[in-house]
Amino acid sequence: MKLKKLEGLLGDLDQFSDPKVELEQYPTGPHVASRLIYTAENSFGDITGKVVADFGCGCATLGIASALMEAEHVIGIDIDSQSLDIASTNAEDMEVNIDLMLSDIKGLNWRGPLVDTVVMNPPFGTRNEGIDMEFLKTALKVASRAVYSLHKTTTREHIKRVAIRDFNVKKAEVLCELRFDVPRLYKFHRKKSVDIAVDLWRFVP
Amino acid sequence: MRLLTHNMLSCNIKGVTNGYPLTIEASKWMAKEVDFNGDFLRNIFVKIEWKVLIEAAKVMGYTDLPVEVDSSMLNSDEFLQKFHHALLEIHVEEGALICPETGRKFPVHKGIPNMLLNEDEV
Numbered sequence A: 001m002k003l004k005k006l007e008g009l010l011g012d013l014d015q016f017s018d019p020k021v022e023l024e025q026y027p028t029g030p031h032v033a034s035r036l037i038y039t040a041e042n043s044f045g046d047i048t049g050k051v052v053a054d055f056g057c058g059c060a061t062l063g064i065a066s067a068l069m070e071a072e073h074v075i076g077i078d079i080d081s082q083s084l085d086i087a088s089t090n091a092e093d094m095e096v097n098i099d100l101m102l103s104d105i106k107g108l109n110w111r112g113p114l115v116d117t118v119v120m121n122p123p124f125g126t127r128n129e130g131i132d133m134e135f136l137k138t139a140l141k142v143a144s145r146a147v148y149s150l151h152k153t154t155t156r157e158h159i160k161r162v163a164i165r166d167f168n169v170k171k172a173e174v175l176c177e178l179r180f181d182v183p184r185l186y187k188f189h190r191k192k193s194v195d196i197a198v199d200l201w202r203f204v205p
Numbered sequence B: 001m002r003l004l005t006h007n008m009l010s011c012n013i014k015g016v017t018n019g020y021p022l023t024i025e026a027s028k029w030m031a032k033e034v035d036f037n038g039d040f041l042r043n044i045f046v047k048i049e050w051k052v053l054i055e056a057a058k059v060m061g062y063t064d065l066p067v068e069v070d071s072s073m074l075n076s077d078e079f080l081q082k083f084h085h086a087l088l089e090i091h092v093e094e095g096a097l098i099c100p101e102t103g104r105k106f107p108v109h110k111g112i113p114n115m116l117l118n119e120d121e122v
């Protein structure tokens, strides 16, 4: 599938109807999501024919993008059942098959090594400190090939250090820096949207 | 939920040591056809807990999987078709997953297992 086509399809997905602040629910836009999945496949062969898990899938943009790129099996996990209902409808609309599961990423103990690749846009941890690193830790346990994740550029050094020192990754690289437009979903955001710099990471467990 | 997902799930209640595999109880299931990918199956075969897959498929009335398997069977198209069907085409829609150690039930509704724990279980 071509990048433009993928981006266009992702633009049709429904997103959080009633975002929950404490869970940091905002979607990965079609521009960023399509590039993440496209790069994972075209530069590294980590999606097509693979088992892919979407951690904190929300309405499953990344999981559905993986299925559209012909992942063999996709599992989306989120702690919020309302998002999973939207994810389920989205998958039906796109005519892709994905498994969904209501679960906390923290404490997930799947039997390895069935999952090849984890894709995620984890909560930044602004509401629940450390949750971003919990996601990363669990993802690195579950994935056997690679983990793709988005993190604030301001945390780059910290992430690199923890990934290498504490999580023993073989490789941690920033593939590109993106502008991420977080819409003003919440009353406490003063501006209409906040434009933040995020890194697209690829980790090899 | 496909049986491939079930094959890796275990009970994550704190203190549980024998939480695998989860027993399936199903009141509704379905089969959805998907494209056959022989390479994928040949690759994933060694990573699958075969007994767990057989038992799971049986719950949904599918009994065609052979009990004894070895990698030479991966040359047989007939075997791969059965493996494909059990692993990727059968879906649990309504029912529960049961922890073998504690008997705790995790409900499955509209194909989505609810693995959330209560406060006293984490």
Ligand SMILES: C[S@@+](CC[C@H](N)C(=O)[O-])C[C@H]1O[C@@H](n2cnc3c(N)ncnc32)[C@H](O)[C@@H]1O
Binding pocket: A023, A024, A025, A026, A027, A028, A029, A055, A056, A057, A058, A059, A060, A061, A062, A077, A078, A079, A080, A083, A103, A104, A105, A106, A120, A121, A122, A123, A124, A131
């Ligand atoms: C920034 S949003 C990303 C949503 C979606 N992946 C996307 O790309 O559009 C983070 C998601 O993580 C979920 N989440 C937050 N904490 C979680 C946890 N402990 N376990 C599982 N999911 C969680 C939220 O419900 C939300 O859907």
